[in-house]
Amino acid sequence: MSDQTTLEQEIAVEQRHLDRVYARLAVLRRSAADAEREGYRLARVGNFGALVERDAMVFHAAQRRHLLDAEHEGLVFGRLDLGTGQVLHVGRLGVRGENAETLVVDWRAPAAAAFYRATPADPMGVVRRRTIQSSAEKVTRIEDDLLDPEAAPPDMAVVGDGALLATLSRATGRGMRDIVATIQREQDEAIRSPGSGVTIVSGGPGTGKTAVALHRAAYLLYSDRSRYAGGGILVVGPSSVFVEYIASVLPSLGEETATLHSLGSLFPGMSATRTDPPEVAAVKGSLRMRRVLERAVRDAVPDSPQELRLLYRGELLRLERRELDGIRDRALTRGARRNEVRRVAFDAVLAALYAQARQLRIGRLPEQPAFEDEIIDRPEFREFLKGWWPRLHPRHVLGWLARPERLRRYAGGILSGAEIRLLTDAYRSLDGEGLTIADIALLDELDALLGKPVQRAKPKRDPFQLAGGVRELSTFADRQRAARAAARERPVDYREYAHVVVDEAQDVSPMQWRMIGRRGRLASWTVVGDPAQTAWTGDPEELTRARDQALGRRRRHQFTLTTNYRNSAEIFAVAAAEIRRLYPDLSLPTAVRSTGVPPVERTVPAAELAAATVAAADTLLAEVEGTVGVITPVPRRDEVAGWLGELGGSRLQVVTSLQAKGMEYDGVVLVAPSEIRAEPSGVRTLYVALSRATQRLTTVDPVG
Numbered sequence: 014m015s016d017q018t019t020l021e022q023e024i025a026v027e028q029r030h031l032d033r034v035y036a037r038l039a040v041l042r043r044s045a046a047d048a049e050r051e052g053y054r055l056a057r058v059g060n061f062g063a064l065v066e067r068d069a070m071v072f073h074a075a076q077r078r079h080l081l082d083a084e085h086e087g088l089v090f091g092r093l094d095l096g097t098g099q100v101l102h103v104g105r106l107g108v109r110g111e112n113a114e115t116l117v118v119d120w121r122a123p124a125a126a127a128f129y130r131a132t133p134a135d136p137m138g139v140v141r142r143r144t145i146q147s148s149a150e151k152v153t154r155i156e157d158d159l160l161d162p163e164a165a166p167p168d169m170a171v172v173g174d175g176a177l178l179a180t181l182s183r184a185t186g187r188g189m190r191d192i193v194a195t196i197q198r199e200q201d202e203a204i205r206s207p208g209s210g211v212t213i214v215s216g217g218p219g220t221g222k223t224a225v226a227l228h229r230a231a232y233l234l235y236s237d238r239s240r241y242a243g244g245g246i247l248v249v250g251p252s253s254v255f256v257e258y259i260a261s262v263l264p265s266l267g268e269e270t271a272t273l274h275s276l277g278s279l280f281p282g283m284s285a286t287r288t289d290p291p292e293v294a295a296v297k298g299s300l301r302m303r304r305v306l307e308r309a310v311r312d313a314v315p316d317s318p319q320e321l322r323l324l325y326r327g328e329l330l331r332l333e334r335r336e337l338d339g340i341r342d343r344a345l346t347r348g349a350r351r352n353e354v355r356r357v358a359f360d361a362v363l364a365a366l367y368a369q370a371r372q373l374r375i376g377r378l379p380e381q382p383a384f385e386d387e388i389i390d391r392p393e394f395r396e397f398l399k400g401w402w403p404r405l406h407p408r409h410v411l412g413w414l415a416r417p418e419r420l421r422r423y424a425g426g427i428l429s430g431a432e433i434r435l436l437t438d439a440y441r442s443l444d445g446e447g448l449t450i451a452d453i454a455l456l457d458e459l460d461a462l463l464g465k466p467v468q469r470a471k472p473k474r475d476p477f478q479l480a481g482g483v484r485e486l487s488t489f490a491d492r493q494r495a496a497r498a499a500a501r502e503r504p505v506d507y508r509e510y511a512h513v514v515v516d517e518a519q520d521v522s523p524m525q526w527r528m529i530g531r532r533g534r535l536a537s538w539t540v541v542g543d544p545a546q547t548a549w550t551g552d553p554e555e556l557t558r559a560r561d562q563a564l565g566r567r568r569r570h571q572f573t574l575t576t577n578y579r580n581s582a583e584i585f586a587v588a589a590a591e592i593r594r595l596y597p598d599l600s601l602p603t604a605v606r607s608t609g610v611p612p613v614e615r616t617v618p619a620a621e622l623a624a625a626t627v628a629a630a631d632t633l634l635a636e637v638e639g640t641v642g643v644i645t646p647v648p649r650r651d652e653v654a655g656w657l658g659e660l661g662g663s664r665l666q667v668v669t670s671l672q673a674k675g676m677e678y679d680g681v682v683l684v685a686p687s688e689i690r691a692e693p694s695g696v697r698t699l700y701v702a703l704s705r706a707t708q709r710l711t712t713v714d715p716v717g
Contacts, residue, residue, distance in 0.1 A: 091143065135198070245270070283456055308422070309413055330370060540564070643667045687714050
């Protein structure tokens, strides 16, 4: 019997079970809809008890129907064949048959733990573990791990890459068996670590750090929903490309309540995807920038009035720049936040004007409150205040850094001359090209320094109020649901998360740690990363200090992932050789999967780089069924995208070497690796780019 026939037969087996599950799901959905309709019919009884019962029935039936609808896609994703002969299917939702038999076990239930924790070293009673992929209601792919070959019946089929790993564990001695045994168990231990404190997960490329982080978020939501759904879970990734990549993962695990942000979108109302050169990012990310910004927020507003002149009862009242600067300095005492002390500054201006009027002995001068009322009503005075002490948005103050003379004044004695010149050049393009990812953390810091303008509280709107003062007819359940939704409604700039997940943490700058830390003061944390992949070129001690300040004194739980199951051994050997240029003795993960296909390395004349890149991408699109990533040096991204046009459609993605962090592709074309290596953090960045492919890797390097 051929492998293809075996695969087809096993897919057919799983398809029959999936058909049964979806048929049962349709029955349950109809039952929920019937219960909902029956609940409304109870209202005809006419007494209060019937109304309460109706609301309860309608609420729970509607909730159940929504859950069944939400979990429809990819419902069943795993199977366990136990040594007892029992078969358990694992999925996003628990489903029982009409006779209460288990059709699907919820992945978070204790009975499903072996799906994640069983290994060849400790099979936990599992003979075969199968992963199942499906589209809509059709099984598209299956893959097996034979965990206990000695307990397997002679006719048990094993298909996919798991068959290879099972063969390796049987055929190559104890060493390989130990390596294979680490897969999944070490991940699951991190996923299910204590919810309190800080869980730190480190590991090289392909070890599943991101999978651990996202599964952990889903696990925490399942294990203590009232805490984590109520307070919220924040997941922070390095780039918008990465966040889009993982956006469907949590919903596929049965969770939709987590908030996902990239480092460039964490400050409300602002978003950035542009990256700075590493040397500029190191300056913007340094904690010294806080001192620069502190000076900026205390400075006079650009082009603001230099003096105040008012004619009062025939006498000129005048406050010169020196007096205005003194009032500003006194209002901005240590710790005072500019937007929050506007009224203090305004009162000081009025008091100075009144004192001057008294010195001039203006006749029939009213008491100070009446005098101030007269002055405040004057349009020219209100116009002065608006220009002298406006409500400042962080973006306004960041824009001041684009003025070289101001930047030199703010940064003098804090940054070096070379660093000031780097920032001066960088901020010349601020208005034309917009913010960079590193600027978002500076905006957040400025927001903390400026404070929020004092505003009147807005009355809360009744969700059932219609136009004309008419109230919508609603049930008690409707009102209760609206009340719960209002209680869960979070402000745009929410900062009270119960748990914070930081992925690719090695690239978070000190200023970015401060930004994330403000949102995690009450939170437990999951931090995943790989120091060998860092693109940070600044002070490592400063980075550690900022991270520790954000995480606080919470207890740390450390986990290390040691098995690379993404890359083939042939591909990872190339990546490993690159990183060992910097760290000859670095402990790297072990890639246990071999394809027998070595990476393709091409060197072409510079004039032929475009044609060679297109040809390499076209070849990989034909060789692999899934996605192809074309990874470029940062400055070349748009140029290379232009070469490729619409080639490959949605299967092909062009990303920079920095955007490739955390990404995974079936095939990769790496453009100009020598240019990436020449960057300040080039070897580490190239190590990342070389380890993104699961099946095929082609490098195309220009010469001349």
